[in-house]
Amino acid sequence: MIKVIEHIIKSLVDDEEAVKLKVTEEGEDKVNVEVIVADRDMGRVIGKEGATVSAIRTILKNCNSKDGKRYFIQIGDRRPNEGGGFGGGRR
Secondary structure (H helix, E strand, C coil): CHHHHHHHHHHHCCCHHHCEEEEEEECCCEEEEEEECCHHHHHHHHCHHHHHHHHHHHHHHHHHHHHCCEEEEEECCCCECCCCCECCCCC
């Protein structure tokens, strides 16, 4: 499943070399996948109003039962920035 996620993400971005997947398993059936892409490709992966990432999540949800695991995808880094909050807001 991780290869499928990687293939989908790489097909959307310009900078394929910048695509990184951080996979964390929680228990026997939950897998968190953090997707890191180049800043300029972030909009392509998220899509207008989140449509693209929503479609990726739908694919994952429908494939979950195949291997008995549930996959959850997160785009980008969720560490707080210097100004508080998350993401690259104003400083």
